[in-house]
Amino acid sequence: ALFSQRFLIRSMQLVGAKSGFIQKPFLARSLYYGVLAGLFASAGLYGLLRFANNKIEDLSALQEMDKIFILFISLLLIGALIGFASTYRAIRKYLKLSLDELY
Numbered sequence: 147a148l149f150s151q152r153f154l155i156r157s158m159q160l161v162g163a164k165s166g167f168i169q170k171p172f173l174a175r176s177l178y179y180g181v182l183a184g185l186f187a188s189a190g191l192y193g194l195l196r197f198a199n200n201k202i203e204d205l206s207a208l209q210e211m212d213k214i215f216i217l218f219i220s221l222l223l224i225g226a227l228i229g230f231a232s233t234y235r236a237i238r239k240y241l242k243l244s245l246d247e248l249y
Contacts, residue, residue: 180229
């Protein structure tokens with residue numbers, strides 16, 4: 147998404163937009179997508195866990211719900227962190243490029 151909008155980023159720079167102003171919508175969108183990916187991963191893992199509990203009796207006795215909850219929260223945070231970090235790195239790269247390097 148950033149590659150396709152690299153000329154928009156350059157245009158924003160040319161009209162005087164600060165780098166923080168340019169980065170903010172991209173970073174917000176990446177956080178949203180990261181949390182959404184974490185939610186999907188948690189839902190898939192929860193569904194798999196429920197399926198396994200129905201197929202294997204007494205499996206739920208081995209599970210600790212507080213650790214599973216920590217795992218779900220960790221998936222959300224890791225998804226948001228990876229999305230934010232990768233977008234931040236990419237946007238910084240495009241902010242530093244000259245016009246000739248964009249092509």
